[in-house]
Amino acid sequence: MSYEGKDFGAIVQEAVADALGIDLEEVVPEATLLGDLDAESIDLLDVLFRIEKAADVKIKVADMAELLQGGIPDEEFADENDIINEVGLAQLKKSLPQIDVEELSGKLTADEVLTLFTVQNLTDLVTQRAALATAAA
């Protein structure tokens, strides 16, 4: 499968705008999908399906969560109160380079993690998946 010439940033931006019924200009890379853009689960289904059609890259909502946790078991990712610990924050920083680990330390709960996912993070995930598919071909 060839991804040559595909502008994943533009594909993601258009998919998000079309699915949420908002202007392209509102879909800035730093906007969080669930927070700033107020996407719900059905919107994410719409966004990801549009991306799949336009980019030939299949991504599920669970892939986003998995990417963020990086395979680290729940009990090593957060403490008993579901506050993300140092190990978890270090992992999140890999996938979400925009986050301020010091600011989030001791405050970020597990259910808030997905709300940090931005348009840029989604573009990165699509790009990464396309690269993996190319390498496997």
Added chain:
Amino acid sequence: MPPSPQPQREQGAGRSPDRPAPPPQVRTGIDVADVARVEELMTSVPGLQERVFTPRELAYCYRHRRAGEHLAGRWAAKEAVLKSFGTGMGPRMEWTDIEVVNDRNGRPRVHLYGEVEAVARSFGMHHIEISVSHSAGIAVAHAVMVCLPGASTRYPDLAEGDDRHEV
């Protein structure tokens, strides 16, 4: 004068040998869906509704004049079942792993397959009850999963599998 402490009971003290078994655990999930949003999405994006609904579900919905209400009800039901897990959509799950079908009396029943069924089994699921309704452009579904006592409450780490069984 401070209250006197309650006497400590030894664990198991006073239990008769035929004491009833502990009650089952119950997990619930609820979801509402905008009928117009679901209908617009499922009918305007080619191929999407087949990704979300099984052929049996689609056949049921499109037998009805207001198919959108039934599509939205089933979407809400799938979300409600996932919410009863406490985790939402997990890795390797497909929307079609949750199927809502109506019995001959019109009562909706849930069939689980694949990864969704495997996760439900790991919670000690005995059965799931579902209730679906719609009015004023909104569909709502409530799932109640009845689990055997003593079952795990944590999300399992399951190996990939695609065995399909009805519940």
